[in-house]
Amino acid sequence: MCGRYTNALTWREIVRLYRITEPSAANAPNLEPRYNLAPTQSAPVVRHNPETGGRSLDMLRWGLVPHWAKDMSIGNKLINARAEGIDTKPSFRSAFAKRRCLVPAGGFYEWKKEGTKKQPYAIALKSGEPMSFAGLWENWQDPDSGEWIRTFTIVTTEANEFLAPLHNRMPVILHPTAHSLWLGETPAKPDTLKALLKLYPADEMQAWPVSTRVNNVRNEQADLWDRLDPVNPA
Template identity: 40%
Template sequence: MCGRYATTRSEADLEDLFEAVSVAGDREPSWNVAPTDPVPVVRMSASREARVLDRARWGLVPPWAKDLRAGARMINARSETVATSPAFAKSFAQRRCLVPADGWFEWVRDGKQRQPFYMTPADGSPLAFAGLWTTWGPDAVLTCSVLTTAALGGLARVHDRMPLILPRDRWPSWLAGGGDPAGLLTPLTPAELEKIEIRPVRNDVGNVRNNGPHLLEPPPTPEAATLF
């Protein structure tokens, strides 16, 4: 799964990167995004003529849910079942988005110890997670989910799932709606996977109240870095 990630680029940087117009206003960067947090998403405008940079609550809330709390259990959608899932199928067909990220976190257990790792492009380039969005309730609260797929390469040693990451050349087809699910859900190539590094980071990231660039620093003890 993808249950914690970082997204720290400014609104202006994201507008330039995704060639989108912001409708969300300024927001604070986050090095420790957690379920139900507000996150930036890139989706098509109502006319489908332009990309907009918006803000959504992380955790898709289907129309039949009684309240927004249902979204906490729906932060991820499995790529293997997203096209047929009652909760996600309509959004997959009609309401897809990109979720900008710098990297994501997973934990590896070694005995009683859990060591967090941060997966991020080695060159500092941004990531775009495949996402879905919908609105909920009379106030049309925008909510979203991140698609996951089977982890590949060295990433599988950290966790058996990883976000479905979309290279830039696949952004237009993902945002367009429709299309062949098999092609849309293709994982990264081996060459693209090699660009992602796995870093041990500080245990502070395990507390959702902690935030800031210090969370990406190496563990204070060299032993922690040898768990992986």
């Protein structure tokens, strides 16, 4: 699964990297660096607008709430969408067909059981480049207030050989060449889209132990991403 990730990119950096055309970068909000993004929190998501043909960057709530849900609590269970059967499962099939998105990230965290404890690890690309998680998004209307709430989920697949010792699942990381296809800018059949949900090359990834302070979602300091000092562990 993917239950925590980072995104320290500024709004303008995301606009440039993902070629965002709407809204104007001149009207961009101040996006604070996030080193411990957790479910139910808002995060920047890249989407395709089929009416204008452009890409937008919006803040969506992490934890997918299908349009047919009675309340938002289901979103706590749908922070991830398994790639296997994503086109047939009731919670995801509509979003997979029409509402796919990219989730910018600097990397993510995973926990490895070591004895009686779980040691958190940071996972990133060796290149230092940001990751683009495959995501799905939904619109849900609160039946009481009438408010429309946009939510997203991160697609996961089986872990590659590098991450398997840490966890049996990992987020789907899309190469930039696949962005247009996944966003729906280029028409594609379901089988073509599902073929994108593959393992990221193990030899392009790196991991290192980090402080257990990342366990607490209230901790957001930049040093959470730092390599754990074995002499003075935090």
